[in-house]
Amino acid sequence: MTPLMNSLACLLALLPAPFLWTTRRPLARQGVLLSLILVSFMLFVFLAGDSNDATMEFYPLEMWAFCLCVSTLTLSKRKVFFMSLAQGLWLWILFFGSLSLFYRGLEISFLSMTLLAVGILSFRFLKTNSRETSFAILIYWVGIWMLF
Numbered sequence: 001m002t003p004l005m006n007s008l009a010c011l012l013a014l015l016p017a018p019f020l021w022t023t024r025r026p027l028a029r030q031g032v033l034l035s036l037i038l039v040s041f042m043l044f045v046f047l048a049g050d051s052n053d054a055t056m057e058f059y060p061l062e063m064w065a066f067c068l069c070v071s072t073l074t075l076s077k078r079k080v081f082f083m084s085l086a087q088g089l090w091l092w093i094l095f096f097g098s099l100s101l102f103y104r105g106l107e108i109s110f111l112s113m114t115l116l117a118v119g120i121l122s123f124r125f126l127k128t129n130s131r132e133t134s135f136a137i138l139i140y141w142v143g144i145w146m147l148f
Helices: 005-016 026-049 060-073 078-102 110-125 131-147
Strands: none
Touching: 005 026, 005 060, 005 131, 026 060, 060 078, 060 131, 078 110, 110 131
């Protein structure tokens, strides 16, 4: 995917993130909302991505995990726990997606997985919920998304 499309994918993943956990919804509605977001990411990748590129297979799931990571910044309770959980999902998607690509002969980028693992381990020590800390974490995740 071109850098422009990668940037648009980042912006598309950032759009629904602040609205995911703002109101209390029944579990079925929340599930439908999350699945609609995933379907919109799949539609974006179908329209903007290269169909011959094997990395596009798990790209919508990466966008979804990135969206969930950013959405945890809006939580008021148990923010660090859900932040680590969302990063774990993103790491899981990256690891198994890269593993399936490795069996097809493509190289694995361990740097993004290492940075996510470091984020999971280091964010556990955060005790402050300031806006500056949330902004720094957001920049960290966007950097992982855009650079790797």
